[in-house]
Amino acid sequence: GIAVVATDIPQAAALSGMCAEAGMLTWQHDICAPLPVPAGSFDLVHNRYALSYVPEALVEHVVQELARLVTPGGYLWLEAPTTQAVAAGVHHLRQLLQWEVVYEHFHARSASAHSTIISEEQRTAQVGPLSIHLVGVYRVARIPNW
Numbered sequence: 001g002i003a004v005v006a007t008d009i010p011q012a013a014a015l016s017g018m019c020a021e022a023g024m025l026t027w028q029h030d031i032c033a034p035l036p037v038p039a040g041s042f043d044l045v046h047n048r049y050a051l052s053y054v055p056e057a058l059v060e061h062v063v064q065e066l067a068r069l070v071t072p073g074g075y076l077w078l079e080a081p082t083t084q085a086v087a088a089g090v091h092h093l094r095q096l097l098q099w100e101v102v103y104e105h106f107h108a109r110s111a112s113a114h115s116t117i118i119s120e121e122q123r124t125a126q127v128g129p130l131s132i133h134l135v136g137v138y139r140v141a142r143i144p145n146w
Contacts, residue, residue: 003025004019004023004024004025005024005025005026005027005042006019006024006025006026006027007026007027007028007029007031007035013028016028031047031050031053031054031062032054032055032058032061032062034065035065035069037069039068039069040068040069040070040071040072040074041069041071042069042070042071042074043070043071043074043075044070044074044075044076044077045066045067045069045070045074045075045076045077046077046079047066047076047077047078047079047080048077048079048080049079049080049081050080051063051078051080051082051086052080052081052082056083056085056086059082059086059089059090060089060090060092060093063076063078063089063090063093064093066078067093067097067099067140070140071140072140072141072142073139073140073141074139074140075102075137075138075139075140076099076137076138076140077136077137077138078090078134078135078136078137078138079133079134079135079136080133080134081132081133082132082133082134083132084132086132086134087106087132087134090134090136094136094138097140097141097142098141098142099138099139099140099141100138100139100141101136101137101138102137102138102139103135103136103137104134104135104136104137104138105134105135105136106132106133106134107132107133107135
C-alpha cells in the first residue's frame, strides 16, 4: 500500500481536511524548519510551488532538508517558479549530492514575454531579467550527512 503524508501552512486547513478524508496524514508545517521525522523516511518527496515562497537565502537549506527525508534510491521532485540564483543552488546541490537527474527542465520567460524551455548552459549564460520555472525529478543515492 501507499501512505501519503502532506504538509501545508495553517491557512490551508480546508485542504488538510480534504486530504484527511482521502486517508492522507496532513501536517501544518513551516517549510523553513526541519520536519520532525527520521532521515530517509520517504520514497518520494514532492515539493510543488512552496520553494517560491522561501527566502532566497534559505532555499538551499530547505532543499537539503527535503533531500534528507528521501530514502537512498528514492526521488526528490521539485517544481517551482524560481530565480536564477535558486536554480543555481539546486544545480549545486545536485552535483554535491550526486543526484541522478531523472527529468529536469527550466522553462524560461524573458522580459519580452517569450517562453521556451532552456538548457542548463543557456540558463547560466542568460543576462537580464528572466523568470525561470524549474521542474526536476532527482534520484537521491544517499542521505546527506549534514
